Amino acid sequence: MANFTLKVTRLGFSLVQSVSPRLAGEAAFRLFCRTPPARPKGEKARAAHAAGIARLAGAERFLLPVEGKRAHVYRLNGGALGRRKRYLVTHGWGSGMAYMADLVTMLADTGAEVIALDFPGHGRAGGRFLHMGLAVKAIAAAEARFGRFDAVIGHSFGGAALMVSASAMLSDVKPVSAERMVLIGSPSEMQWLFTDFGRMLRLKPAAQAALEDIVERVTGRRLEAFDAGKTAAGIGKPVLVIHAEDDKEVSADHARRYAASGGHVRLSWANGFGHRRIMSAEPVLSEIAAFLAEEDIKKDAEIIPIFELPARRASV
Template sequence: MPNFALKVTRLGFSLLQSVSPRLAGKAAFRLFCLTPSAKPKGAKARAAHSAGRAFLQSAERIELRLAGGRRAHAYRINGGAVGRRQRYLVTHGWGSSMEYMIDLIAALAASGAEVIGVDFPGHGRAGGRFLHMGLAVKTIAAAEARFGAFDAAVGHSFGGAALMVAAAGMLPEVDAFSAGKIVTIGSPSEMKWLFTGFGRMVGLGRTAQAALEDKVYRLTGRKLEDFDAGKAAATMARPMLVIHAEDDKEVSANHARRYAASGGSVRLFWANGFGHRRIVSAEPVLSEVQRFLADDSIKKDAEIIPLFELPGKRASL
């Protein structure tokens, strides 16, 4: 956020929370969920977006409808073939879209696998300007309902965290995502740090910050602290590959270390030098993902163990 806009925002929240911390927290949540414009900024971003759009012209496009009138968008590569083949799901980070994930999609599709890439609400062809973790998890559930079970899922940044939240069955009314293998790239291991940093940035006081975090509970039925993907990794009986760069300036490498220390079936691969964004297109990363997914000795060896053992039905999607 530019300095002038941030100063105005902080002033606005200062005035609002002096009147009603609850309303300030509610407004802060709306701002937190506001997604960036889908229009690429800068020459490099425009070139990458243009190349991505050209690549995806040949993909099948499917709209995924979610509850509340929200919608997501899916691209399918290598779909419709007769016979059994691997099926992979790809999810993007905050402010991104499938146009920026084509190197990864192409690498996965090269094996002949069916590859499904989804644009979350507020991103890419899905349209809109609003997203939170609950909507991302429901998008993943909608993709599984539409295309069937996935052999593996690969997610970058927020998209990787969403895969973990979905796989752990953290939302009471959404069935746990059943992918056999999970790959996260530059992904956070828990969400509270984001809310704490955001609240500090816009100048929320203690009461308004509590109101902001309470919105998570009201929407999902879970406290913010419950969205701990690092802890969830230890509860899921499935192979997981964690890829991160120690020079990542957006998501600390400590999140990758938390995953690795979880005690679960986690393999850690350092992709140093590629930062947070270039990492999804880096050749060593693509090769490691392909190697991990092709390794038949790495198999899911037990049923999924949801992080929360609660009765529930799949939400209306």
């Protein structure tokens, strides 16, 4: 927030929480869930957005209903005859698929069907509202519409949402059922976001508690339960975590927590690419492609030869 806007907002919350911490908590939650405008700001962002839209111009487009809101999907290589790999891609907070076009088109170039998901309040989905529960339901809606995914790839908030989904943290939402996962610059838990947000608004303990209580009301789980660093241990499927130690938005400690959850998690450092450039960095794209191809290599190695030498007869 701009300094003046933040000062006014803090003043408003100071007045409201002095009267009703519960109302202050509810107002804070609505503000927390309000997404940035989809229109890019700044010349660099506008150029990147326009380039991404151009690269995705040939994709099919779909709208998915999600609890009174909607998600938007770009589908590449859809509708072809025969079985092909199917990948789901999710984006970070305040982003959208236009900014992930390099990753999306790289995946499509492998011949896979790619489902690139704009969460509610982002990209071409419309609206200005999103929380983790809605994101997980959007992932479930994409799988229900397009079928099971062979792999899921998410950046930042989108990666965390994929892990929350795969961990079946929301009991009333079907978990995503991919064989492999890629998390790029993704947080491993959510408590720090709410703590920093409450500190920014200068919420008092009662209002902060009211804010965090709404998470349980909306999702059925306490805020502290959204700890993907712990639940990742039960995933059991191969997970590639890519992070930059110079990431200024999501601490590299989140990647280390994922890596500590078990041998099925592989940590790869992409230092020098920060939080956003990491999505289109060529070394990162190459590593993702190689990781997704490993399953095919393993299957090829396990193929039993069709022709075998006949068993030698025992001598009489």
